[in-house]
Amino acid sequence: xxxxxxxxxxxxxxxxxxxxxxxxxxxxxxxxxxxxxxxxxxxxxxxxxxxxxxxxxxxxxxxxxxxxxxxxxxxxxxxxxxxxxxxxxxxxxxxxxxxxxxxxxxxxxxxxxxxxxxxxxxxxxxxxxxxxxxxxxxxxxxxxxxxxxxxxxxxxxxxxxxxxxxxxxxxxxxxxxxxxxxxxxxxxxxxxxxxxxx
Numbered sequence: 001x002x003x004x005x006x007x008x009x010x011x012x013x014x015x016x017x018x019x020x021x022x023x024x025x026x027x028x029x030x031x032x033x034x035x036x037x038x039x040x041x042x043x044x045x046x047x048x049x050x051x052x053x054x055x056x057x058x059x060x061x062x063x064x065x066x067x068x069x070x071x072x073x074x075x076x077x078x079x080x081x082x083x084x085x086x087x088x089x090x091x092x093x094x095x096x097x098x099x100x101x102x103x104x105x106x107x108x109x110x111x112x113x114x115x116x117x118x119x120x121x122x123x124x125x126x127x128x129x130x131x132x133x134x135x136x137x138x139x140x141x142x143x144x145x146x147x148x149x150x151x152x153x154x155x156x157x158x159x160x161x162x163x164x165x166x167x168x169x170x171x172x173x174x175x176x177x178x179x180x181x182x183x184x185x186x187x188x189x190x191x192x193x194x195x196x197x198x
Contacts, residue, residue, distance in 0.1 A: 014058040014080035021051045029102025035136040055084035131170040145192040174198030
């Protein structure tokens with residue numbers, strides 16, 4: 001039975017690697033290490049290079065299985081190299097998707113602490129605007145924006161002077177890109193994932 005399990009694991013490792021690497025990247029990007037300069041510049045490329053090497057190994061195994069007419073096992077082995085090829089062709093979209101998913105996971109894990117900071121703000125009768133910066137490089141960072149007026153997505157000329165005044169004390173003045181959370185879930189109302197040019 002143990003040998004059968006090991007054989008099954010050896011057969012399915014390309015599928016596990018094809019799914020596992022994106023999940024690993026999302027998990028790492030959801031932690032404080034995610035925006036770290038060293039991780040972004042060195043860590044991610046090293047992980048993706050190792051993934052590409054595994055893909056090459058799986059391609060060799062798949063070609064050998066095709067020669068032996070082991071069609072189902074050849075197909076399973078081909079899953080990883082095909083996945084790596086698709087990612088290589090859509091590299092920046094893949095990185096953005098993993099980063100976005102990491103930000104969503106991080107937000108869900110830390111949402112209660114962010115809400116505590118919002119509740120701690122003394123009410124002044126105006127819609128609240130807060131920026132939670134996760135960090136990053138000196139020229140770019142990412143985080144979340146809580147904007148009760150939802151003006152953060154509006155074009156600059158349509159934003160109120162009050163909103164602009166409140167934004168002056170935040171990273172929003174550096175230039176930013178913001179997008180709503182996926183699915184517009186009730187617990188993400190007024191929340192946005194953002195990248196800042198500072």
